[in-house]
Amino acid sequence: MVNIPGLVAGNFEDCPVHKISATDTNKFLLLCDRKQVPFTSFVEIFEVGGRTPSNEHVEAYEYFYVLKGEGLAKVGSEYEMPIRQGSFIIIPPGNHHDIINTGSSRLYCLTTMIPDEKFSDMIKAGPVAELDDEDLAVLKAMIPSKQ
Template identity: 45%
Template sequence: MMPVVKTPKDYQVYRISPDATNRLAIVFDRASANVSPTVCVEIFDVGGKQPPNQHQWAVEMFFILKGEGLAHCDGKAVPIQAGDSLLVPPAGIHFIENISSGRLYTLCIMVPNEHFAELIRSGIEVELDEEDLAVLHRT
């Protein structure tokens, strides 16, 4: 079996709702690569944040690619920045907010999927812009 290779041009990008201040670019999921984890790049606008959310069984991991933020979980906040990794355990009520003067980029992996990819794909399809592509492309 051949490995699946994608570039940022191949990612499908969504805002979960019209007023969302973050976008999710699906890298791999069951629909695109027949795999159980959901892997995406989450892009937060300046001042953007996720709504507080929780996963019953899933573990969610974030690797900070660019920018600075605050990671909130169960009422506690910790600063995060490029190069940091964040692991959110199941059942933790959590959200990330961008405190950078520019966009915040994270690589997000959720295992098991727990309907995350379906939630993303139910949103509004958008595109990566030049700034996003500059961060995500090989140099």
């Protein structure tokens, strides 16, 4: 048995999925949280026309990397950036921001917040959600096949 303090490993299929509230248009596949490491990381899945609830963080940097889909990243009233597969944006603390799905299919972002600012607690306190067949197909397609 290997004992490596702080090591976190797993498979997305074993991770919890939640929404922050039942009416939200995005859900979170929680990969790790502040009880494991000093940050949180999740796959955020936006329905067509969906968006993050407008928010800002006091201390946290928030990193979004687009895995699939397209949308718009807005930071304050000064900055807008179209996003698509391969796009990333790092939003510094104290900046109001929105991620909006402007595409014709779901938007999938790998998102990390450092530090967590108890955001993972808010996710876990929300209603349980599920990955459907479309989500599973997208996430499994990102796993390299064994040759």
